[in-house]
Amino acid sequence: MSADSQILQRLPSVSKLLQKDSVQALIDLYSRELVVNGIQEYLEELRTEIQEGQLSDQVLSERIDSLDSTVRFKLEQRLAPSLGKVINASGVIIHTNVGRAPLAPEAAEAIQEVATGYSNLEYNLETGKRGHRDLHFEERICRLLSCQAASVCNNNAAAVLLILNTLARNKKVLVSRGELVEIGGSFRIPAIMERSGVILKEVGTTNKTKTSDYRDAIDKDTALILRVHPSNYKIVGFTHRPELSELVELARESKIPLVEDAGSGLLFSSSHPFLREEPSVQSVLAEGVDLVCFSGDKLLGGPQAGIMVGQKELVDAIRRNPLMRACRVDKMSYAALEWTLIQYDNGTYKSVIPVQRMLSAAAEEIKTRAQRLGDLLDSKLFSSEIKAGFSLIGGGSAPEEQIPTYVLAVTSKQHSVNELERQLRKSPTPVIARIENDQLILDLRTVFPEQEDLIVSAFAEIASLFAEIASQK
Numbered sequence: 001m002s003a004d005s006q007i008l009q010r011l012p013s014v015s016k017l018l019q020k021d022s023v024q025a026l027i028d029l030y031s032r033e034l035v036v037n038g039i040q041e042y043l044e045e046l047r048t049e050i051q052e053g054q055l056s057d058q059v060l061s062e063r064i065d066s067l068d069s070t071v072r073f074k075l076e077q078r079l080a081p082s083l084g085k086v087i088n089a090s091g092v093i094i095h096t097n098v099g100r101a102p103l104a105p106e107a108a109e110a111i112q113e114v115a116t117g118y119s120n121l122e123y124n125l126e127t128g129k130r131g132h133r134d135l136h137f138e139e140r141i142c143r144l145l146s147c148q149a150a151s152v153c154n155n156n157a158a159a160v161l162l163i164l165n166t167l168a169r170n171k172k173v174l175v176s177r178g179e180l181v182e183i184g185g186s187f188r189i190p191a192i193m194e195r196s197g198v199i200l201k202e203v204g205t206t207n208k209t210k211t212s213d214y215r216d217a218i219d220k221d222t223a224l225i226l227r228v229h230p231s232n233y234k235i236v237g238f239t240h241r242p243e244l245s246e247l248v249e250l251a252r253e254s255k256i257p258l259v260e261d262a263g264s265g266l267l268f269s270s271s272h273p274f275l276r277e278e279p280s281v282q283s284v285l286a287e288g289v290d291l292v293c294f295s296g297d298k299l300l301g302g303p304q305a306g307i308m309v310g311q312k313e314l315v316d317a318i319r320r321n322p323l324m325r326a327c328r329v330d331k332m333s334y335a336a337l338e339w340t341l342i343q344y345d346n347g348t349y350k351s352v353i354p355v356q357r358m359l360s361a362a363a364e365e366i367k368t369r370a371q372r373l374g375d376l377l378d379s380k381l382f383s384s385e386i387k388a389g390f391s392l393i394g395g396g397s398a399p400e401e402q403i404p405t406y407v408l409a410v411t412s413k414q415h416s417v418n419e420l421e422r423q424l425r426k427s428p429t430p431v432i433a434r435i436e437n438d439q440l441i442l443d444l445r446t447v448f449p450e451q452e453d454l455i456v457s458a459f460a461e462i463a464s465l466f467a468e469i470a471s472q473k
């Protein structure tokens with residue numbers, strides 16, 4: 001018998017291990033099947049190490065003795081959720097990678113209220129008969145925007161797909177060459193048009209498109225004019241885009257619906273200096289556009305959704321499309337959306353919807369918070385300074401607008417800025433920051449005040465980690 005196979009024989013059996021008190025304690029915490037699974041995996045690892053000649057007799061005994069704690073650690077990791085909270089100190093308000101618009105706690109409560117029980121989602125309490133889920137938001141949004149009808153689907157990409165597929169399948173849709181945009185990697189206007197089953201008819205040029213370009217392109221197969229808000233880029237210089245009123249007139253004359261993909265979902269025109277140029281849904285509708293679609297989780301500040309508003313005839317047709325059933329949203333989205341719209345109805349949205357609050361926070365207010373945080377972070381290991389900087393709206397809204405802010409620029413006295421950034425990302429509540437000129441930049445515009453203490457503890461933990469590393473050298 002070789003030395004290896006002698007050691008292999010010393011590996012205990014699973015049934016023997018299951019008799020240990022410490023393993024029984026694990027079964028109280030996790031299912032028996034999971035524990036058995038964990039033990040088998042661990043024994044398999046030991047077997048491999050033995051066969052590779054890496055394990056002495058002595059080490060093997062130690063590893064067997066510590067089996068329960070190793071298995072416990074593995075099971076904890078296996079059952080830990082992967083999706084979790086992060087602190088967004090990037091200063092990008094609508095950041096797709098970190099979940100776009102954060103919901104207000106009250107919106108989350110509204111979700112909880114309907115999510116954990118039954119609700120009147122599609123039940124008319126007056127008549128005792130079947131209702132329609134859109135009732136929970138349609139009347140309110142129509143009142144807010146002075147329009148006839150509204151419906152909602154999974155996201156704005158789905159809204160564009162549904163609109164095109166319903167109103168223009170196998171027909172031509174006119175789009176300006178300056179608006180054939182890509183938004184966030186996978187949403188490309190030409191691609192979504194193809195999948196919607198419509199024929200893209202490009203009009204004008206990249207920098208200049210005139211109303212006459214649209215007019216000249218209209219023929220008997222033209223079913224729709226689509227205008228796309230070029231959310232994330234801007235053409236400057238020698239450019240022309242028709243006035244909306246001209247397109248409205250052309251659409252009326254030609255009896256072809258005019259649809260606008262408004263993107264960000266700014267409901268009302270804003271006096272905010274960085275949103276003055278952003279067309280609001282209300283103003284686009286008021287100009288006479290037949291149908292407008294936008295996201296729920298960008299500037300609107302609500303849940304992920306694609307909201308379609310406009311003429312009843314068009315919305316009704318979309319509702320009848322079988323694809324609508326494939327893109328509809330559930331009770332949780334309606335609950336959060338309704339709460340969000342109530343805030344617009346009540347005029348409280350600027351102070352209670354997180355995205356709106358972050359947008360309007362004054363630079364001086366952010367400076368005061370950054371100074372306080374800086375004082376708490378300065379230590380033997382870190383130094384910080386306040387600098388003027390810019391926050392971004394993000395999320396394909398007002399792309400070039402930079403909102404003045406103050407940032408906290410932190411440096412580690414002994415470690416690289418990349419190491420500091422990496423450790424912050426690995427904190428119990430990960431902190432997302434950016435690096436500029438070898439400094440770690442924290443913009444508190446996108447950090448909730450109650451999260452500042454978590455940032456302080458993240459730095460404290462990193463400090464003790466760095467101290468530990470130093471003492472080992």
Ligand SMILES: *Cc1c(COP(=O)(O)O)cnc(C)c1O
Nearest residue numbers: 155156157229231263264295396
């Ligand atoms: C963001 C955006 C979309 C995509 O919206 P989702 O809600 O992410 O699906 C489509 N069109 C425009 C103009 C946008 O800004």
